[in-house]
Amino acid sequence: MMFPLENPELETAVQTKDRLDDVYHVVVLNDPVNLMSYVVMVFQKVFGMVKSRAEKHMMEVHEQGRSVVWTGGRENAENYVHILQKWQLTAILEKDD
Amino acid sequence: MINLRLRINPEMVEVAWGFIQEAIEGLRSGAAVQFSAPDLEDEDFAEAWEESLQEELDVDIVSLEYLFSKTHFGEDDVTISPEAAEGVLRSCAAVRLWLRTNKLGEVEDPVLESAEIYDLELGPEESMALWTYCLLGVLQESLIEILMGEE
Numbered sequence: 001m002m003f004p005l006e007n008p009e010l011e012t013a014v015q016t017k018d019r020l021d022d023v024y025h026v027v028v029l030n031d032p033v034n035l036m037s038y039v040v041m042v043f044q045k046v047f048g049m050v051k052s053r054a055e056k057h058m059m060e061v062h063e064q065g066r067s068v069v070w071t072g073g074r075e076n077a078e079n080y081v082h083i084l085q086k087w088q089l090t091a092i093l094e095k096d097d
Numbered sequence: 098m099i100n101l102r103l104r105i106n107p108e109m110v111e112v113a114w115g116f117i118q119e120a121i122e123g124l125r126s127g128a129a130v131q132f133s134a135p136d137l138e139d140e141d142f143a144e145a146w147e148e149s150l151q152e153e154l155d156v157d158i159v160s161l162e163y164l165f166s167k168t169h170f171g172e173d174d175v176t177i178s179p180e181a182a183e184g185v186l187r188s189c190a191a192v193r194l195w196l197r198t199n200k201l202g203e204v205e206d207p208v209l210e211s212a213e214i215y216d217l218e219l220g221p222e223e224s225m226a227l228w229t230y231c232l233l234g235v236l237q238e239s240l241i242e243i244l245m246g247e248e
Binding site: 031032033034035037038041044077078081082085086087088092093 | 132133135146149150153154186187190191193194197206207209210234237238241244245
């Protein structure tokens with residue numbers, strides 16, 4: 001008869017690996033207050049985007065209400081959301097499905 | 098260093114400063130700011146998230162206060178560091194958001210976003226709040242032009 005593997009260390013390791021592999025999106029939402037030029041500048045400063053790319057994301061926010069500005073691991077994504085909120089932008093974290 | 102050159106009627110700067118001070122009081126109390134942590138279920142994490150952002154906002158606000166109360170902003174050229182300029186930019190955004198929520202509730206989002214404000218029929222206080230809102234926008238535009246022009 002087979003028994004389920006009971007190894008808490010292994011289980012934790014597997015769960016941790018799963019979490020580390022998860023991908024998150026940093027999403028900026030539209031607001032009627034912040035200037036377009038301000039949003040472009042923030043994207044350039046925070047993500048090092050060239051102006052044309054920053055403008056593309058800004059227009060997405062403006063016209064579609066949201067734009068995914070960065071994708072990657074949770075820790076970095078959280079850090080970016082924190083910085084964007086510091087710049088008074090409405091930024092959220094979304095897990096990739 | 099950044100040399101800010103804006104010429105504005107001192108009386109209008111004084112009016113704007115009154116609204117800005119009211120906004121700063123609201124922002125410092127934390128009640129007017131919506132910082133949203135990614136994981137709201139983790140209360141300790143959410144609290145630390147909000148506290149750190151509030152602390153950073155408090156520092157930024159000092160730069161805006163300095164500009165309006167310790168210099169001859171609007172009358173003479175003002176020299177500030179790039180770091181202080183970034184603080185002014187962020188606190189201008191925070192004050193504009195505060196004004197939008199607390200003083201300009203009657204103005205619809207599309208009107209505010211399009212800046213087509215000239216036909217609006219507003220009371221004296223709302224008009225002055227809108228003036229302050231626009232002044233801070235002009236200040237932001239000027240700083241962005243200088244900061245990004247230098248890079």
